[in-house]
Amino acid sequence: MVGVVRAVLDDRLIVDLRGDWRLLTKPPFTCVKGNTVEVAASGHVVRVLTDGPLRLADDLDGPEDLGRFRVAPDATLDFNSFFGYEQVVESSRELVALSLNRADELRAIGTRPIKGVLFTGPPGTGKTWLAQILAAKAAATFYVIRGPEIVSKYVGDSEGLLRRIFEDAAKQARALIFFDEIDSVAARRGQGNHDASERLVAQFLTLMDGVDSSQNVLVVAATNRPQDIDQALRRPGRFDWEIAFPLPDENDRLAILEGSAGPMQAETLPHAAVATRTVGWTGAELVAVLQEAALVTVKDGRSMISVADYLIGFERQQRRRSGKERADA
Ligand SMILES: Nc1ncnc2c1ncn2[C@@H]1O[C@H](COP(=O)(O)OP(=O)(O)O)[C@@H](O)[C@H]1O
Numbered sequence: 001m002v003g004v005v006r007a008v009l010d011d012r013l014i015v016d017l018r019g020d021w022r023l024l025t026k027p028p029f030t031c032v033k034g035n036t037v038e039v040a041a042s043g044h045v046v047r048v049l050t051d052g053p054l055r056l057a058d059d060l061d062g063p064e065d066l067g068r069f070r071v072a073p074d075a076t077l078d079f080n081s082f083f084g085y086e087q088v089v090e091s092s093r094e095l096v097a098l099s100l101n102r103a104d105e106l107r108a109i110g111t112r113p114i115k116g117v118l119f120t121g122p123p124g125t126g127k128t129w130l131a132q133i134l135a136a137k138a139a140a141t142f143y144v145i146r147g148p149e150i151v152s153k154y155v156g157d158s159e160g161l162l163r164r165i166f167e168d169a170a171k172q173a174r175a176l177i178f179f180d181e182i183d184s185v186a187a188r189r190g191q192g193n194h195d196a197s198e199r200l201v202a203q204f205l206t207l208m209d210g211v212d213s214s215q216n217v218l219v220v221a222a223t224n225r226p227q228d229i230d231q232a233l234r235r236p237g238r239f240d241w242e243i244a245f246p247l248p249d250e251n252d253r254l255a256i257l258e259g260s261a262g263p264m265q266a267e268t269l270p271h272a273a274v275a276t277r278t279v280g281w282t283g284a285e286l287v288a289v290l291q292e293a294a295l296v297t298v299k300d301g302r303s304m305i306s307v308a309d310y311l312i313g314f315e316r317q318q319r320r321r322s323g324k325e326r327a328d329a
């Protein structure tokens with residue numbers, strides 16, 4: 001956790017943890033009022049992160065400073081950069097048509113473009129990747145807000161940041177606001193969350209409600225834990241649409257392996273055999289098999305990925321996964 005020291009007492013500190021004030025034991029090192037500190041789950045102050053309070057206002061003063069949240073869409077991206085998942089790609093094409101790219105026509109016939117879409121699915125299933133592709137296809141200004149970052153780094157000013165992002169987006173011809181890992185902020189309210197998180201969700205919803213149909217703003221939010229999401233987000237006019245990213249089935253896995261090998265110099269690789277042996281793997285893990293294989297090839301001074309390199313890539317990735325599973329257990 002990250003907090004700001006509000007007062008130093010004889011042997012105690014008062015630390016503001018995202019709006020939640022705590023009386024903590026003074027650490028053995030110097031700590032003064034205003035320091036931003038890291039606090040362990042045990043309640044111990046671990047270290048001083050910065051001398052002053054970390055606030056958005058310190059480094060974001062003018063509209064141009066929103067630049068770090070605004071990502072230029074990569075115009076070379078297309079839906080065929082997303083492998084497998086026919087259903088997901090189909091829905092995404094429809095989404096671009098039903099929101100940003102056809103907004104004027106939709107308004108002309110008296111209906112409103114889609115305002116919000118929830119991307120749900122486990123980590124590594126390509127949610128962030130698809131959002132980038134959507135922004136590119138719609139030629140939209142792309143804003144990326146990361147849930148964990150906004151609650152930890154911008155202690156105390158994340159609400160101001162959100163408001164300014166929505167204001168800036170409203171001025172663009174088209175904008176896509178991508179809220180990644182929204183579950184880290186928008187867990188169901190009234191479940192012992194910090195007040196500050198609750199305020200942030202409430203404000204986010206107000207901002208979303210304030211996007212009127214004359215603005216070409218689409219909000220996409222991604223979550224690994226849809227069951228934990230505040231139901232208020234799903235109300236009509238907010239996140240009306242949901243695109244689910246399940247773990248890839250065998251066809252998807254084959255398409256991801258073939259697709260990522262596509263631009264590489266390689267012998268004929270046994271993709272089908274790997275696809276059958278990777279039940280439960282994510283897209284990101286499958287892409288990594290090819291990246292590992294390419295590393296083996298290059299390290300060996302060759303320029304074409306061999307079947308042996310590919311199998312080494314597969315085995316390395318398999319070891320990494322089982323290591324991770326043990327760590328998670
Ligand atoms: N279906 C897919 N097609 C192409 N690349 C994929 C796919 N799924 C995952 N990836 C790759 O894995 C990386 C990580 O995926 P990411 O979008 O960050 O997952 P998530 O946001 O769901 O955790 C992406 O940058 C992309 O390179």
Ligand SMILES: [Mg+2]
Pocket residue numbers: 124127128129180222
């Ligand atoms: Mg992601």
